Amino acid sequence: MRQGRYWLDTWKHLIAYDSKRGAATVDIRSIAGTINMTKLIAGNWKMNGLLAGSVALAGGLAEKVKANPGLADVAICPPGPLIRDVLTAVDGSSIAVGGQDCHWNETGAHTGDTSATLLADMGCSCVIVGHSERRADHDETSDQVKAKAEAALKAGLVAIVCVGETEAERDTGQTETVVGRQIDGSLPGGATPQTVVIAYEPVWAIGTGRTPSLEEIEAVHAYIRNRARESHGLGSGLRILYGGSVKPGNAAEILSVEGVDGALVGGASLTVEDFWGIIESCP
Numbered sequence: 430m431r432q433g434r435y436w437l438d439t440w441k442h443l444i445a446y447d448s449k450r451g452a453a454t455v456d457i458r459s460i461a462g463t464i465n466m467t468k469l470i471a472g473n474w475k476m477n478g479l480l481a482g483s484v485a486l487a488g489g490l491a492e493k494v495k496a497n498p499g500l501a502d503v504a505i506c507p508p509g510p511l512i513r514d515v516l517t518a519v520d521g522s523s524i525a526v527g528g529q530d531c532h533w534n535e536t537g538a539h540t541g542d543t544s545a546t547l548l549a550d551m552g553c554s555c556v557i558v559g560h561s562e563r564r565a566d567h568d569e570t571s572d573q574v575k576a577k578a579e580a581a582l583k584a585g586l587v588a589i590v591c592v593g594e595t596e597a598e599r600d601t602g603q604t605e606t607v608v609g610r611q612i613d614g615s616l617p618g619g620a621t622p623q624t625v626v627i628a629y630e631p632v633w634a635i636g637t638g639r640t641p642s643l644e645e646i647e648a649v650h651a652y653i654r655n656r657a658r659e660s661h662g663l664g665s666g667l668r669i670l671y672g673g674s675v676k677p678g679n680a681a682e683i684l685s686v687e688g689v690d691g692a693l694v695g696g697a698s699l700t701v702e703d704f705w706g707i708i709e710s711c712p
């Protein structure tokens with residue numbers, strides 16, 4: 430068994446154990462240093478799926494992961510109302526379950542929102558924050574994303590913080606400026622490689638079937654790593670995922686790019702066959 434898997438299992442166990450005791454935070458830093466041994470493949474289901482199909486998808490994936498341990502750390506982020514059933518469906522496997530968003534407050538009058546505390550209490554291990562669809566559809570600012578990420582850390586969740594440029598920004602040579610600003614503004618205070626994962630997702634590559642060249646991905650990942658080191662003291666131990674039209678057909682080459690520590694997968698995470706094809710492509 431690879432150390433990365435041990436890390437994930439331990440992490441889930443600690444969270445489950447801790448939430449039983451009702452504690453708000455989980456110390457996952459004690460197992461620092463093993464996080465980068467294995468790629469992280471995270472599925473973002475977005476607003477897709479109904480109950481029965483989602484349980485079948487999660488269960489089918491859990492069977493694959495149990496039968497083929499150690500290929501990658503695997504997380505799935507279903508729509509909020511499905512989390513409990515998905516958690517039950519993956520029980521006994523090493524698959525982590527996460528939210529797609531959280532509020533920055535722990536509780537209160539915020540109709541329609543979900544707190545990081547509740548996600549953790551239910552058994553989630555991570556939460557995506559700052560996805561470009563939330564930045565666009567809900568006008569989320571980097572300040573808000575940062576507050577959400579801080580709430581996630583406080584609840585003991587790993588925050589998967591998304592950044593990425595639009596096509597117009599790339600075409601006008603602003604990729605580094607935009608991504609740099611998002612890194613500076615969105616990463617939570619006190620972030621560590623064990624509590625924060627960055628997902629680089631060029632907006633124009635999401636759901637379009639288009640991806641940057643491998644050289645472009647490598648260059649932006651290197652830029653992000655440097656920037657996160659300068660602004661938040663993060664660097665070599667930090668996981669940086671690539672997201673945007675990752676499919677079984679391109680996963681092997683993307684996941685082999687220097688500085689790519691995994692993938693955040695949308696459309697191709699919606700079938701066992703496609704998502705497993707990506708997991709199997711991990712070098």
Ligand code: PGA
Pocket residue numbers: 473630634635636637672673674675693694695696697
């Ligand atoms: P996609 O989405 O894989 O469907 O392009 C990725 C994402 O938005 O996380």
